[in-house]
Amino acid sequence: MAQENFHASVQYNDSVGTAASDDHDINSIGGYLRKERLIQDDDYVVGVKLWSGEVHGEYQNEPVYVSVYVARSGEYDNLQEAVDSGVPLKVHEIKLEMPLNKFFGFFKRFEIAISRYGLIDRRDVDIQ
Numbered sequence: 001m002a003q004e005n006f007h008a009s010v011q012y013n014d015s016v017g018t019a020a021s022d023d024h025d026i027n028s029i030g031g032y033l034r035k036e037r038l039i040q041d042d043d044y045v046v047g048v049k050l051w052s053g054e055v056h057g058e059y060q061n062e063p064v065y066v067s068v069y070v071a072r073s074g075e076y077d078n079l080q081e082a083v084d085s086g087v088p089l090k091v092h093e094i095k096l097e098m099p100l101n102k103f104f105g106f107f108k109r110f111e112i113a114i115s116r117y118g119l120i121d122r123r124d125v126d127i128q
Helices: 029-035 079-084 100-104
Strands: 015-023 044-051 064-071 092-098 107-116
Touching: 029 044, 029 064, 064 100, 092 100
Parallel strands: none
Antiparallel strands: 015 107, 044 064, 064 092
16 A cells, blocks of 8 residues: 555656546446456546656557556545545556557547646647
8 A cells, every 4th residue: 555646757757747538438448447347337437547668769569557546436425525625535556558559549539738847837828
């Protein structure tokens, strides 16, 4: 058991920012975990991290590492209240290894916005 702050971080953090996604209607990561019997029907996926190791060539063609954070059914009467309480949420981490295209297949849309050292993260820019 370990406690951590949920955010993205790599060795040097040369670029940082945000990400957003829309779940796939048919093939979500929660649905995949249920189908593989890694979570129960009423467990709730609260977070996902994707990590890619060093890329030494022109393409990333190695598997990526995915951590899925799950709130188990029955642990909380009200998940939002538990999050709002400020007490660290108790989650179970499921670690997976998969091809990058399989990971992106869990989402209908996916956008990553990173900027050098976070210079323009969440800031207005005037595009010329």
